[in-house]
Amino acid sequence: MCRLTSSGVPPAEAARLARRATGTPPSVVGVPEQPRPRSRAAGTLPLGDVRQEYRGLARAAVRLDAPAVERQLEAAVEQYSITGAWQEVMVPALHAVGRKWASSGDRYVEVEHLLSWHVSTALRRYTPSAAPQGAASAAGPVVLACVPGEQHTLAIEALNAALCELGLPTRMFGAAVPGEALTTAVQRLGPVAVFLWAQARSTASLALARHVADTSWGVKGARRQPLVVVGGPGWSGPAARELPRPPTLRDAVAILSGAIATAGTGEQR
Known part of the structure; x- marks a missing residue:
C-alpha cells in the first residue's frame, strides 16, 4: 500500500488493491497496462x-x-x-x-x-546536445533567454527540451541575460525567433523586447528580424497585447515550430 500511495494512487484504492493482492509482490499490484x-x-x-x-x-x-x-x-x-x-x-x-x-x-x-x-x-x-542538422536549421535557431534580473529558468529549460525533442535548433542562454549581450547574440546568430521569459512584472521589459524585435541582420535589401515571443506571468501588461504570449508550453512549441517552418519556406519577416 505504501508503494502504491507513493506513486500517486489514492489511499483507499491502494488499500483495496493491497487487500486483493493476497501475497502478490507490491511491484505488480498496480497492473501497469491499465x-x-x-x-x-x-x-x-x-x-x-x-x-x-x-x-x-x-x-x-x-x-x-x-x-x-x-x-x-x-x-x-x-x-x-x-x-x-x-x-x-x-x-x-x-x-x-x-x-x-x-x-x-x-x-x-x-x-x-x-x-x-x-x-x-x-x-x-532528455535534451539532445544538438538538434539534427537539416532543412529546419537553415531558417536559424530559436534563442531562449531570461530577461535581465530574472533567475527562474525552468520554463525555458522545458521549452528548450520540447523543441529539441522535435529536432528543432535552439540556443539556450539561461538566466538573467544582459540586454546588450542578448542583442549581440541575435545579430551573430540570426535567429528565426527569440523567446523571452519573465517571472515577475519587475523584470519584464517591453522596451527590451521591442529592441530585440527591431534588431536586424543580413545584406542590404535582404535584412531580417526575429519574431519575439514572450512567456511568463511578468508579461501580463501591454506586452500581452503587443507580442505573442503563449499560455502553455504546447502553445509556445506550436508558435515557434511554425515560425521555423514559415522561415524555411522563404516567407521570412
Missing part, C-alpha cells in the same frame, strides 16, 4: 483535474525521497513526452509545493529546491 487514473481530490490544494503521477511526485518530494522523484520524472517523460510531462505532472507538483511553502512561512523550501533541481536535471537529460 490506463492511469486521474484524480480530482486535491486535498488542501484545489488544483482541479490532475494526473495520478503528479500526486506521487509531490509526495516523494515532500519525503525528500530523491531516488523516487527521479524515477517518477523519468517515467512521466517517457510516457507523456516532455510537453505532456511538464504540463500535467511537473508544473502541478511545482505549484503545489510552492503554495505549501507560501502558506507555511519558511517551511518546505527544501522540498521546492529539491524538486526544482530534479526537474531541471530531468529536462536536461
